[in-house]
Amino acid sequence: MMPYISLRTRGPVDILKLLVPDQWKPMPYFSQLNELEGVPVINIHIWFDRKLTTVDHLLFSRSPLLSVYADMSTTCKEYADNDKSMLELVFAPAKEWIGRSDEDIIAATMKELERLFPTEIRADQSLAKIRKSKVVKTPLSVYESRSGREAFRPSQRSPIRNFYMAGDFTKQKYLASMEGAIFSGKLAAEKIVDDFNMKGKGAPFSASSSRSPELVAASGLLAMAALGAGAAGFGLM
Ligand SMILES: Cc1cc2nc3c(=O)[nH]c(=O)nc-3n(C[C@H](O)[C@H](O)[C@H](O)COP(=O)(O)OP(=O)(O)OC[C@H]3O[C@@H](n4cnc5c(N)ncnc54)[C@H](O)[C@@H]3O)c2cc1C
Incomplete structure (x- = not known):
């Protein structure tokens, strides 16, 4: 054949x-x-020093900068942790931010997270503290x-x-x-x-x-x- x-x-x-x-x-x-x-998209990963109030689901947020996010320590077995949260967030629209420094992007993210977690997160980290973070920039993502x-x-x-x-x-x-x-x-x-x-x-x-x-x-x-x-x-x- x-x-x-x-x-x-x-x-x-x-x-x-x-x-x-x-x-x-x-x-x-x-x-x-x-x-x-493709459109520019930024993905942000933040490891916190404590467990945040969250649900076992991907969430659409009311923030104009953070479109969707999930607490991976709750939603994903690979990151499971009962004591410390790890948030993964999609930062979009990212056109104005893709050229900015990781520090600027994390600071803007924390400001938004303060609105989403008013009793647990402050932008100045006086409440939940960042253990580590990673900013992943994709200048040309989905069309x-x-x-x-x-x-x-x-x-x-x-x-x-x-x-x-x-x-x-x-x-x-x-x-x-x-x-x-x-x-x-x-x-x-x-x-x-x-x-x-x-x-x-x-x-x-x-x-x-x-x-x-x-x-x-x-x-x-x-x-x-x-x-x-x-x-x-x-x-x-
Ligand atoms: C941050 C973000 C969040 C998203 N959230 C959602 C969501 O919640 N729900 C949803 O439905 N969709 C979501 N999407 C869209 C969804 O991820 C994409 O539409 C989907 O993954 C596209 O699949 P694909 O197979 O066409 O391409 P891709 O998933 O992009 O796969 C292409 C593959 O090609 C590989 N590759 C790249 N260059 C080369 C090369 N030169 N040689 C060989 N391989 C190469 C890449 O590594 C990749 O593995 C999101 C996208 C992004 C960026």
């Missing part, structure tokens, strides 16, 4: 743009990726879902034979989210199976003889780059 090899790649859209081979870039399927751009961007989300089937894409930015019914990312993977798998069974429309380069050697080489290179870093699925059927 002839082996059928499908190459799938997924990753943040801004990184993918850098991996697209030059030969592919003029194709509308790949050039439309330039219309999608910005502003008006008009939907038209530029690529389908999972690319114009390159046996090359499929999955990821939250690809065309599926959700915005950038975990559900969307998973759903895009399912759609990519469906398209691979459809093409394998010849039930789908099939990729434009349906016969290997119709493909230019450059595209074949470029396809291999991109797939190898992604495979090397672990971002691609490789199916041999």
Whole structure:
């Protein structure tokens, strides 16, 4: 039986743009990726010297700077601690803050936490004290879902034979989210199976003889780059 090899790649859209081979870039399927751009996001981890009043859940906050947070010492077995809290917080919108120092960001976070935990946290740490903290900045995170961007989300089937894409930015019914990312993977798998069974429309380069050697080489290179870093699925059927 002839082996059928499908190459799938997924990753943040801004990184993918850098991996697209030059030969592919003029194709509308790949050039439309330039219309999608990631938003800056900051993730903050703070270990406190005491247990805060909290619930076993991810919480949306009423703070204009801290969108969601969770006390990992309660919600996550790996960080379980009955005596000391560890908060993980998403600091967004982060555009104005991404270039600021970690100290400035932690100070702003503590000011907001004072409002969320009025009896337990003071910005000056006169109540709960920080044992350690970590600020993780992602200048280009999930794609910005502003008006008009939907038209530029690529389908999972690319114009390159046996090359499929999955990821939250690809065309599926959700915005950038975990559900969307998973759903895009399912759609990519469906398209691979459809093409394998010849039930789908099939990729434009349906016969290997119709493909230019450059595209074949470029396809291999991109797939190898992604495979090397672990971002691609490789199916041999
Ligand atoms: C701070 C934050 C909070 C969020 N909160 C929520 C939430 O509460 N609920 C929700 O549904 N969604 C949330 N999201 C969005 C959600 O995390 C993403 O939509 C989802 O993870 C996207 O999945 P993905 O597989 O498309 O991409 P990613 O999860 O970004 O996976 C891409 C992978 O590619 C890897 N990679 C990057 N560059 C390369 C390279 N050059 N070579 C190889 N591999 C590479 C990365 O390390 C990563 O593992 C949040 C996002 C952020 C940033």
